[in-house]
Amino acid sequence: IQLTQSPSSLSASVGDRVTITCRASQGISSYLAWYQQKPGKAPKLLIYAASTLQSGVPSRFSGSGSGTDFTLTISSLQPEDFATYYCQQLNSYPITFGPGTKVDIK
Amino acid sequence: EVQLVESGGGLVQPGGSLRLSCAASGFTFSSYWMSWVRQAPGKGLEWVANIKQDGSEKYYVDSVKGRFTISRDNAKNSLYLQMNSLRAEDTAVYYCASSRRYYGMDVWGQGTTVTVSS
Numbered sequence: 001i002q003l004t005q006s007p008s009s010l011s012a013s014v015g016d017r018v019t020i021t022c023r024a025s026q027g028i029s030s031y032l033a034w035y036q037q038k039p040g041k042a043p044k045l046l047i048y049a050a051s052t053l054q055s056g057v058p059s060r061f062s063g064s065g066s067g068t069d070f071t072l073t074i075s076s077l078q079p080e081d082f083a084t085y086y087c088q089q090l091n092s093y094p095i096t097f098g099p100g101t102k103v104d105i106k
Numbered sequence: 107e108v109q110l111v112e113s114g115g116g117l118v119q120p121g122g123s124l125r126l127s128c129a130a131s132g133f134t135f136s137s138y139w140m141s142w143v144r145q146a147p148g149k150g151l152e153w154v155a156n157i158k159q160d161g162s163e164k165y166y167v168d169s170v171k172g173r174f175t176i177s178r179d180n181a182k183n184s185l186y187l188q189m190n191s192l193r194a195e196d197t198a199v200y201y202c203a204s205s206r207r208y209y210g211m212d213v214w215g216q217g218t219t220v221t222v223s224s
Contacts, residue, residue: 042214048212049209054212094165097150
């Protein structure tokens with residue numbers, strides 16, 4: 001199952017609302033996760049089951065979607081949110097990641 | 107503290123072998139699927155392999171099938187990745203992660219670097 005993400009990169013300001021889209025090449029129910037990765041660091045799980053916030057993750061992060069179309073939304077971008085975001089499908093093997101969306105400072 | 111610590115990375119020649127280890131602490135290791143995920147320099151994340159809690163099921167990305175073997179020792183709270191017939195394209199940071207099969211990888215190690223070069 002191929003995952004595409006859009007945009008591949010974006011520039012935004014602190015306080016902006018940011019939306020990242022992930023599209024699967026076939027239906028994956030709600031078995032989608034979102035990760036944040038900062039340079040030189042391991043990925044961090046943000047959202048699982050498409051819309052469930054991982055414990056300890058700020059509520060400004062939210063996820064939605066099912067089937068083939070999913071979104072990650074950051075309601076008010078904070079300085080610590082500048083990073084690369086990946087979606088991942090866990091519906092079937094091989095598990096796959098999207099190519100990533102880099103969020104940087106405008 | 108919940109923690110995963112990888113070790114065993116290094117420089118190896120093409121065709122060589124390497125065994126990665128991942129030591130778990132702070133959680134019930136035997137209750138979790140475990141995963142290896144890699145990231146080539148400047149590239150995105152690539153899932154490599156998964157193993158079920160009791161080791162009875164193992165899955166691999168096509169590019170490593172027949173060359174890599176994932177295993178675990180629940181008595182030692184440890185995960186392993188035996189990598190044989192290494193290729194330049196296996197060069198990457200390798201992460202181990204605890205996995206809740208359908209619900210994402212919630213704990214990650216810091217990564218260990220594998221470089222395949224002559």
